[in-house]
Amino acid sequence: MKEIQHFFIRHFITAPISFGSWLILVLGASMNPIAATGLFIAIYFTGTFSIKQIQLSSNLKRFGMSRSEYNHIKGQISDAKLKIRKLNGLYGQVRSVQAFKQLHEMNNLSRRILNIVRTNPKKFYQVENFFYAHLDSAVELTSKYAMLVNQPLKDKDIRIALQNTRETLSDVNKQLEVDLRSALASDIEKLQMELDFVDVTLNRKKPLLEMKGDNTNERK
Template identity: 50%
Template sequence: MSEVVQTFIRHCLNIPIMITSWFVFFFSTQSGFFWSSALAIGVYIVSNFTIKKIQQKRIMKKHQMTLSEYFHIQQQLKEANKKIKALNSQYLKVRSISSFKQLFEMNRLAKRIISIVKSNPKKFYQAENFFYAHLDSAVELTSKYTLLVSQPVKNKDMKLALQDTRDTLESISTVMEEDLHSVLASDVELLKMELDFAKLSVKQSEKPLYLKGESEDERKVIEYK
């Protein structure tokens, strides 16, 4: 379940609770409009916090994670989203279609990996290199590349540095694609197992049922007649 869906569910639960509590405070305790509203907002905050903790515990139980693991991964996801924003800010600074495509591809791969880890935090461990190194390198090199390419004067050394940076970014894009494959590897294996099981089930269902003591040759003779 995505974070957006969880937030939506919390609001759907908390708004009726807040409205009900306002009526209770206003009519039962004679608190007045202002204090009833303040208390109802307080109930909303407490209710939202409680439901959020319950959702987090369910996620940790589902993926067999400890509290420290869960919050560490959530922190890494927040940091990764900040880096994605930094990467997005470079779009208007690139000067060629090839560089734009390269940036777009890295952005697409990074967002896909982050989305998968958000859905299944346990997959973070299959993409640790992406979070700790590859995304950082992509952001840093892209930033330096756009800075150099925007300079009006370029000597031979700068041109060589720009070409080397483009080649390195291409390599990073390839590595990020491998990171995505690593994250999806367990899903692919699971799909293969399910396909094998489905094929086996289909084959078994296609086999004819024989009466007790009846052989395949006897069945063929009966069908021939």
């Protein structure tokens, strides 16, 4: 969401400046329209690139990250988006209600984790295993399950393999829940600290309020 906002801000700033420069060059300086258009394009792309770099530097400062680790995490997020898209494409290939529900839960958990890291890239370090292992396991096992369940043969070996895969996917699903808790852990801790602070503050003021109430009653 922040990237889309930054995109529109860049073009909202650069477009009128570039077009205004074009009008000045053509109408004010009587420059050839083709040459002026070339300068317009150069100003537009240079402006958007410069603003993008400023926005990137601002993000790096806000998150306390280097450019290389920010780009690395951004690449991991892009890879994860493709994997989740592949996971979404398997809905039509699973046959049982249980498998469909399991797939839905894994998709839901994966999207939530990804959105949290997109909002705050620092969270990546709390859920590295999600990006490096757990999401891969979910995609690979679900793909194999879909392949097996759609086979015309349903002998004992295939039934055993399907059962084992369902059980393993259940474990992967639980691990994704752990990953989501890890991603939210620092937020929950921060919220609890804020609640404790408010509680302490209110308790400090409470005796003063009671004393004022007592004085009022005495006057009556």
